[in-house]
Amino acid sequence: MDMNWIAWRKPMIAVIAVYFAVFAAAKWGFGADARFFLLWEVIPPAASVAMLLRTYRTQRGSAGTFWLLMAAGACFYLLGQLVWSFYAWVLMVPLPTISLADLFWNLQTGLFFAALFYLLFREKSISQGIRFLFDCIMILLIVGTVSWEFIISPNLHRMLSHPDGFGQAAVLSYPITDFGILLCLFVFHFAYTPLLDRRVLALITFGFVVFVGGDTIYVLDVISGQYQGGQWYDLLWSAGLFAYGFAGWHASHPNDRPAPEPRFVVYARLLRLLFPYAGFAILFMLMLNRIDKPDAVVTGTVLVTVLILVRQISMLLENERLVSRLKQMLEKSEFLATHDDLSGLPNKRLFERKAQEAIENASQDGQPLAVLFFDLDRFKYINDSLGHVTGDELIRQVAERIRGIVPETCIVARQGGDEFTILTGPLTSSRQAQVLAESILRAVAEPFKVRVHEIQTSTSIGIAVYPEDGLSIADLMKHADAAMYQAKELGGGRFRFFTPTLKDGMLKSILMERALRHALDHDELFLCYQPQVCSKELTIVGAEALLRWRKADGQLVPPSDFVPLAEDTGLIVPIGDWVIRTACRQAVQWEREGRPPLKIAVNVSPRQLVQDGFVEKVAGILRETGMTASRLIIEITEGVALQNTKETTDTLLRLKALGLQISMDDFGTGYSSLGYLRTFQVDSLKIAQSFVGEMAENEGHAGIVKAIMAMARSLNLSVVVEGVETEEQVKLLQTIDDCTIQGYYFYKPLLPDEFSAVRDKVKQ
Secondary structure, three states: OHHHHHHHHHHHHHHHHHHHHHHHHHHHHHHOOHHHHHHHHHHHHHHHHHHHHHHHHOOHHHHHHHHHHHHHHHHHHHHHHHHHHHHHHOOOOOOOOOOOOHHHHHHHHHHHHHHHHHHHHHHHHHHHHHHHHHHHHHHHHHHHHHHHHHHHHHHHHHHHOOOOHHHHOOOOOHHHHHHHHHHHHHHHHHOOOOOOOOHHHHHHHHHHHHHHHHHHHHHHHHHHHOOOOOOOOHHHHHHHHHHHHHHHHHOOOOOOOOOOOOOHHHHHHHHHHHHHHHHHHHHHHHHHHHOOOOOOOHHHHHHHHHHHHHHHHHHHHHHHHHOOOOOHHHHHEEEEEHHOOOOOOEEEEHHHHHHHHHHHHHHHHOOEEEEEEEOOOHHHHHHHHHHHHHHHHHHHHHHHHHHHOOOOEEEEEEEEOEEEEEEEOOOOOHHHHHHHEEEEEEHHOOOOOOOOOEEEOOEEEEEEOOOOOOOOHHHHHHHHHHHHHHHHOOOOOEEEEHHHHHHHHHHHHHHHHHHHHHHHHHHOEEOOOOOEEOOOOOOOOEEEEEEEEEEOOOOOOOOHHOOOOOOOOOOOOHHHHHHHHHHHHHHHHHHHOOOOOOOEEEOOHHHHHHOOOOHHHHHHHHHHHOOHHHHHEEOOOOHHHHHOOOHHHHHHHHHHOOEEEEEEEEEEOOOOOOOHHHHHOOOOEOOOOOHOOOOOOOHHHHHHHHHHHHHHHHHHOEEEEEEOOOOOHHHHHHHHHHOOEEOOOOOOOEHHHHHHHHHHHHHO
8 A cells, every 4th residue: 555655646746736837827827817717726626525535435433534524625615616617607707706605615614623623522532622622712712803803893894885895794704714723723733643643634734724825815805806716826725625635645545653752742731721821811901901891802801711711610520520530440440459350259469468457456356266268179170071161150159159148247258260268257266167167068069050050069168267276367378278178188068177287287298398399309209110011921011110209318208198299289290201201211221222122101190281382392302312102101090081171182182193102090990981092092001900909809800800801802902900919810810811910929110220130131
């Protein structure tokens, strides 16, 4: 579009230049009569209408309406010019002083005025527009009063005594209305930039300036009786019309609207103050000299005074409205800053502030308080399976239900996610906190109707009492949280009070977490490899990498102590990455030492599978270590099945696409099912040790193992049986079907060097 603008700009300027050249040649070279000029002057308004209509078609919203009004004004000017041409070319009569053309030209002025006001009222506030309107009316009154007193009134008698005196008086409306528009545009130009591009506004301003000049000279000629068509100042009107069209053409190819410079802001403030009040001061000084004989100056001064008073009152009302609006905005901002958007409850910030105030008051009164910390059981499962929209609606309904049963003396807050807290009022005994917890349990246990779903859930509640369980809100929250997790570990749907034994457990967990972080950074973690043996040939075909932790003092920490902690704290993610890298590096090292390739199985937690970039990280480890993808087995647990989300499924399928194998660990327990085998595209099943341990003595367990192996064979899946510890178990498995056996009967978990020695011995 910019290229079109550049391409057309020079031809347009050339056409305009030709127009003025022909006019000048006809006027001063060939002495053409007025009839030629009347027809020739049809070109500028026609060109202006065409360019302004084109601009209207390229604009949207209020800008489009502005240019449409400008085009309509130019169109009325064109109609007025055609009426005059009709008098000269068709009727062949002298041009009348007043005619239908004057109606069209006054309509043109009114439409230009309407265009300016429309843009102002659409783009700025109504109050700004009203102030602007008052300023313009005051300026028009001042200019009209001065013009009447010193120009119109002294010549009115002479004009009316002329044979065409009424027509001469009527044409006085042109310079007055044009001057009013020019002043409005002047204030508009400086006070409200950048409603239009400054260059566009400059062209429009230029058009009005030359129009005012042409109208003023025209009026003087009419009053003196010397006017005839084809005067030199007709070029001023033509130039103004071309300027309007050129402004529209420029607006249809805009650059970025420039930011108002500081000096324009200063000018705007000065103009808003200077013009109306400076004019009023002039009128007031004139009025003082003729206060004893009321005339137009006195009347104009009184009217301007009334307008100033009304304007000031409107400004005061607007300021009051702005103050009220600002107060509302501040209150809304304060509410948004201290309340949860989803539930409408106080947020963590407000809860802690109110709780601290309540604790300070309780410390003086000596009355106990309680903090209840609770969340929804299995909310993540609901959120993942039914969608976040359903989860959000469930949170809203829970919040509404809790708010309805909690006494007004309590503060209910949402901490985030599905976690809520309640601060009770002063208690006479802890029994009151228990009663409140029981009512919450009953309320949440009632079914929730969420969209098309009826959701049954429960909550786990932890309670900490001030001052026994803590003297600060931070301690009370921490201890109530610990009690809630104890309630959850007991099966959920219950409450628990905080006890000192829980505090000991929390301290132990904190110290353990700190030590585990230290272990990761200081090479205290290591891997053992438990061989996996073919049941038919009794040869080592693979190994499972098992994580171990030996502290700096030589103490071994059982995996059951630190792996769940790593899961809870998120440390399982960096630890899991380290396990995959170390296992791959070790497998490649054994191969480079001349040993046959082995499949290595590593356990991957649900948290690893949902981390960003996990697949890319595994692919990078394979490239870095040189490990063949088909020899790396990812073992997933029932926890992955429980969190069967699209994100998890996509990750597993992308790992499969790399060439890795997927094994379902502890199959037959928890949430394992045939559906997950298809969804996750599992390659092998690992039968849980709980079935194997009593397989020889318990026919039921043996039947489960046989059923799983039969099903795996039908699905073309391999089977790994772990926890095999006796010869009887081995023989029983061999009678059922071919499988891979892992257990202490053959090998315990071995250090890398021990594993190498075992393989070398078997080879010999």
